[in-house]
Amino acid sequence: MPFEFTMPEFRLIAPVLIVFGVACIGILIEALVPRQQRFVVQSTLACLSLVAALGATIVNWQAQSFQPVVNGVMMLDGPTYFMWTMLLLFTLFSLLLFGERQLGGGASAFAASAAAVPGSKLEADSSAARMEHTEIFPLALFALSGMLVFPAANDLLTMFVAIEVMSLPLYLMASMARRRRLLSQEAALKYFLLGSTSSAFFLFGVALVFGYAGSFAFADVAAAIHSPTAGHGLLVAGVGMLSVGVLFKVGAVPFHSWTPDVYQGSPTPVTGFMAVCTKIAAVGGLLRLFYVALGAARWDWQLLVAIVAVLTIVVGSVVAVVQTDIKRMLAYSSIAHGGFILTAVVGTYTSQTGLHEGYVGSVGAVMFYLAAYGFATLGAFAIVTLVRNAGGEATNLSAWAGLGRRSPVLAGLFGLFLLSFAGIPLTGGFIGKFSVFESAWEGGFWWLVVVAVVMSLVAAFFYMRVIVIMFFSEPAEGTQIGSASWLTWVPILVGAVATLVLGILPGGVLELAAGAAGFLR
Amino acid sequence: MNPENYIILAALLFAIGTVGVMIRRNALIIFMSIELMLNSCNLALATFAYAWGNLEGQLAAFFVMVVAAAEVVVGLAIIVTIYRTRKSTSVDEANLLKL
Secondary structure (H helix, E strand, C coil): CEEEEEECCCCCCCHHHHHHHHHHHHHHHHHCCCCHHHHHHHHHHHHHHHHHHHHHHHHHHHCCCCEEECCCCCEEEHHHHHHHHHHHHHHHHHHHCCCCCCCCCCCCCCCCCCCCCCCCCEEEEEEEEEEEEECCCHHHHHHHHHHHHHEEEHHHHHHHHHHHHHHHHHHHHCCCCCHHHHHHHHHHHHHHHHHHHHHHHHHHHHHHHHHCCCEHHHHHHHHHHCCCCCCCCHHHHHHHHHHHHHHHHCCCCCCCCHHHHHHHCCCHHHHHHHHHHHHHHHHHHHHHHHHHCCCCHHHHHHHHHHHHHHHEEEHHHHHHCCEEEEHHHHHHHHHHHHHHHHHHHHCCHHHHHHCCCCCCCHHHHHHHHHHHHHCCCCCCCCHHEEEEEEECCEEHHHHHHHHHHHCCCHHHHHHHHHHHHCCCCCCHHHHHHHHHHHHHHHHHHHHHHHHHHHHCCCCCCCHHHHHHHCCCCCCCCCCCCCCCCHHHHHHHHHHHHHHHHHHCCCHHHHHHHHHHHCCCC | CCCHHHHHHHHHHHHHHHHHHHHEEEEHHHHHHHHHHHHHHHHHHHHHHHHHHHHHHHHHHHHHHHHHHHHHHHHHHHHHHHHHCCCEEECCCCCCCCC
16 A cells, blocks of 8 residues: 655644644643742643634634545534634633632642642642642643544544543543542542443444444445445444444433533532533534444434433433532533434434525534533533532532522522523523424424423423522521632623523524534545 | 454453453452453454455554553553552442432
């Protein structure tokens, strides 16, 4: 086989290169910059790199640079640019939360020394010496670089490497909470063991599909499905195992059991980052895998994913009702949202399957939903960091009682995010839910939509319950609102404004999502 | 050589790994089972590459090895931390996070 070397398109993949490069520089900063200045240097540099990468993405998007890059292992098209923009924007807001130190009295939300045994003298000493794990910023950027590659990956091997690059830093970030460190370490252990198992399933799926098609490239897999040379069983088994890997990252039932534990145990800013960015990247990769590589075999996966979607929506909504911890409740809510997104994925209502004029289509609907979900989720987790008692964040629902009397603004904003999760009109969540249900309906899955609408009502119940607890009960003893700097307030306020704008004037973003919905093959 | 036998072997190894993950209590043994699963994938990739007469699958096996090495670093770091905190690597004892 002749080997051709082509220069990578540096200008087009600049966003990935910038993020990855600055993450590497971040490691050097750990070694070279004095400890007192490290936090400021790391956080500023990381945020600047995200702004630069965002700028590069938008410039390339404006220039309509839709093409395969780096020998075809990545595909830059509408969905890629939309996902990249969202990922970079939401990571920027997450990093602002990472940088918040005023809340903890000058200390960040991360362990002073993650290596010190909880309760030991070393831990006390390192806290007293004001040590900090500024590695959290390079780790977030490493995770982000994997997340950027994942929805753009155009072959199975790149997808596997990307899934690992985005997961490995997250495992570590989950274990770095400053308070409740046992929970945090346990979350990391569970996330790591289950996550690696799901990656192994994904990899075996890759091997089987490679055995079926004789190539990793999505285009070759699609061609092999059209004119098969190997047994169909190989493909079905491969698709099933690939789905396990990707649906795990989406947090779909029955691969969801890690989600509540990890969301509860991780430091809250990391939870926000994970809840939003991992979901965006995973859904983006899922869409490209199922639509571009396996689109012709959709009769094989549609029913499977439809059943997973129903299970996800039902389990997510019903189990959320009985949660007593706000972070666990948001975790189950995020599981349910994954299910709602899957309804549109199952619908496969795209221009390939006959998209009518004036409809958004599956890909556009999913992308809009992710944007609405991202703003509200990040804002909600930012508010979780603010509600505190003597032991740090007060995540038990009982501590949230009467929050509306203590701080009407904060409770009102949290209420707004919950209404958006519930899909109440005039919020972004409503338009998002409407467009994903429309795509599923037009794709012929009306029964899925019926189940989803009924379960949205159940979900609305537990969101309302939190609102009732916040506004109509006696204020809980010992709960205070932490005084935060602008670093926490920016994600909250931007999230609130975006939730309202996406709900009242969705036209612009909806058109953008619908226009960016075409996958290049 | 008949590639089919090697695929069956790979599937068997993968199944052993999966069972190991599900029934063992020691985090280290679970971790070893995961490594077994990854290596069975390598065997499958190399076999399919042989059957198709191309090199892509063998190349992929190298990628998998590097990824597995990175995973060992992260995984052992987490397991060692847990061990130093709890003096145990049993996953049954990691049960603070529950409904």
